[in-house]
Amino acid sequence: xxxxxxxxxxxxxxxxxxxxxxxxxxxxxxxxxxxxxxxxxxxxxxxxxxxxxxxxxxxxxxxxxxxxxxxxxxxxxxxxxxxxxxxxxxxxxxxxxxxxxxxxxxxxxxxxxxxxxxxxxxxxxxxxxxxxxxxxxxxxxxxxxxxxxxxxxxxxxxxxxxxxxxxxxxxxxxxxxxxxxxxxxxxxxxxxxxxxxxxxxxxxxxxxxxxxxxxxxxxxxxxxxxxxxxxxxxxxxxxxxxxxxxxxxxxxxxxxxxxxxxx
Amino acid sequence: xxxxxxxxxxxxxxxxxxxxxxxxxxxxxxxxxxxxxxxxxxxxxxxxxxxxxxxxxxxxxxxxxxxxxxxxxxxxxxxxxxxxxxxxxxxxxxxxxxxxxxxxxxxxxxxxxxxxxxxxxxxxxxxxxxxxxxxxxxxxxxxxxxxxxxxxxxxxxxxxxxxxxxxxxxxxxxxxxxxxxxxxxxxxxxxxxxxxxxxxxxxxxxxxxxxxxxxxxxxxxxxxxxxxxxxxxxxxxxxxxxxxxxx
Numbered sequence: 435x436x437x438x439x440x441x442x443x444x445x446x447x448x449x450x451x452x453x454x455x456x457x458x459x460x461x462x463x464x465x466x467x468x469x470x471x472x473x474x475x476x477x478x479x480x481x482x483x484x485x486x487x488x489x490x491x492x493x494x495x496x497x498x499x500x501x502x503x504x505x506x507x508x509x510x511x512x513x514x515x516x517x518x519x520x521x522x523x524x525x526x527x528x529x530x531x532x533x534x535x536x537x538x539x540x541x542x543x544x545x546x547x548x549x550x551x552x553x554x555x556x557x558x559x560x561x562x563x564x565x566x567x568x569x570x571x572x573x574x575x576x577x578x579x580x581x582x583x584x585x586x587x588x589x590x591x592x593x594x595x596x597x598x599x600x601x602x603x604x605x606x607x608x609x610x611x612x613x614x615x616x617x618x619x620x621x622x623x624x625x626x627x628x629x630x631x632x633x634x635x636x637x638x639x640x641x642x643x644x645x646x647x648x649x650x651x652x653x654x655x656x657x658x659x660x661x662x663x664x665x666x667x668x669x670x671x672x673x674x675x676x677x678x679x680x681x682x683x684x685x686x687x688x689x690x691x692x693x694x695x696x697x
Numbered sequence: 698x699x700x701x702x703x704x705x706x707x708x709x710x711x712x713x714x715x716x717x718x719x720x721x722x723x724x725x726x727x728x729x730x731x732x733x734x735x736x737x738x739x740x741x742x743x744x745x746x747x748x749x750x751x752x753x754x755x756x757x758x759x760x761x762x763x764x765x766x767x768x769x770x771x772x773x774x775x776x777x778x779x780x781x782x783x784x785x786x787x788x789x790x791x792x793x794x795x796x797x798x799x800x801x802x803x804x805x806x807x808x809x810x811x812x813x814x815x816x817x818x819x820x821x822x823x824x825x826x827x828x829x830x831x832x833x834x835x836x837x838x839x840x841x842x843x844x845x846x847x848x849x850x851x852x853x854x855x856x857x858x859x860x861x862x863x864x865x866x867x868x869x870x871x872x873x874x875x876x877x878x879x880x881x882x883x884x885x886x887x888x889x890x891x892x893x894x895x896x897x898x899x900x901x902x903x904x905x906x907x908x909x910x911x912x913x914x915x916x917x918x919x920x921x922x923x924x925x926x927x928x929x930x931x932x933x934x935x936x937x938x939x940x941x942x943x944x
Contacts, residue, residue, distance in 0.1 A: 580714070600789035602804040603752060605779030614802060618793050 475665045487666040490657040497653025498674050504570055504649055505636045511575025516582025523587050527556040541580035547641050549577055555644045570642045579637050585627050589620035622693040629686030650674055698890035699727045705758035718744045720914035728906040733893045735901060737909035740940050741865050742894045750861050751778040779807055782852025786864040788844045790836040796847045797832035800854050808855055822854045842873030846880060852870055860891045898941050902926045910934045
């Protein structure tokens with residue numbers, strides 16, 4: 435009962451002393467456990483271990499760069515797909531709407547790993563698409579596009595109907611309304627979650643290692659199997675991803691602040 | 698200006714919640730400057746204005762403005778809307794654009810002015826409406842009265858053949874209301890005919906040539922402003938005036 439209370443404490447209401455106490459103890463325990471694990475692991479590494487991994491720094495570097503390239507192309511692809519799907523979801527043509535809904539539901543209802551396997555081994559294979567990188571970008575774009583479609587749709591629908599009415603009353607065409615009124619306002623709503631989605635995309639690209647795309651995660655796995663140095667291979671992997679996602683997350687927070695304006 | 702509504706009906710909603718707002722309404726009125734629609738809330742005033750503004754389509758009947766029938770197809774209807782200036786209760790400015798850009802957008806995007814002549818026109822109108830110092834501000838940085846003046850500037854700048862005001866002061870405090878009403882009174886002299894929906898009785902009495910009293914989706918009375926306020930002929934209008942003028 436009291437523990438339940440602890441979890442539903444509404445934000446903004448100052449927590450009482452003993453609740454803060456419990457939080458502090460719990461957090462200390464969790465953080466302490468995690469840190470001691472990492473410290474023990476790092477302590478278990480040897481200079482030789484780090485040296486043998488250092489020998490493969492080129493593989494890390496290439497994998498890391500490939501992850502960036504995959505992410506950027508997938509971002510562009512998912513923006514395009516997301517925009518088209520979002521507009522299709524709002525279309526007055528019913529089959530188009532249903533198709534877009536089906537796409538969004540199927541993608542959001544299945545794991546990315548399954549999508550990668552199905553697309554690469556079934557669809558791409560059937561279409562004779564040999565290039566793994568292209569296949570990887572297509573899969574990630576399709577995956578991320580479904581989430582972006584919903585964000586874009588929500589962004590458009592967040593615009594009050596009085597704005598669209600105002601656009602109509604001054605005589606803008608539908609396209610002009612999107613261009614001058616809807617898109618600029620929707621963009622401000624969408625940009626922060628969009629940056630978040632980009633961070634997810636970077637992380638999700640790690641799953642492409644399963645179909646043998648030599649991105650960052652696969653590179654680390656290969657280094658691991660060549661050196662038998664687990665922590666020395668995977669710690670740089672985690673840090674490498676953080677080095678990509680952290681700036682994006684900062685950017686997202688910055689955008690959120692600067693994009694705010696009163697309606 | 699001559700306004701005609703012939704057997705116009707308009708309902709909203711569907712299924713069990715259909716609400717008829719305009720019921721077989723007929724109105725024929727001619728006026729030099731200002732026609733004001735008065736009546737109780739929900740009586741159909743705003744809807745009738747929106748029908749004449751081309752923002753709603755009637756379920757039945759037709760609307761005629763100076764011998765021109767309001768079209769029903771989207772493309773000619775858009776051309777029709779372009780010839781009018783509409784001012785809304787809640788201003789409906791574009792919040793991501795400066796006041797100046799709000800006034801400029803219809804000029805360049807819709808009315809084919811190039812950037813220079815559009816800017817000149819927008820600057821001139823804003824100066825005339827006392828907004829010269831506020832061009833660079835976003836709507837959120839302006840007071841309610843200033844926002845409504847920007848909205849009026851946006852409607853005026855295109856040199857419309859007809860101006861429609863839908864409760865332009867209902868979202869404003871008394872001081873700002875006075876600011877906007879005196880501006881509308883000034884605009885009366887500029888010669889563009891106006892259709893006005895308002896709850897400001899004293900103002901309506903002073904500014905209107907003709908008054909139409911609407912209740913339950915019908916025009917119960919349409920006469921000169923002087924006549925209407927001095928001796929309303931219908932019982933309903935008389936009670937309405939008694940109520941609103943008693944304070």
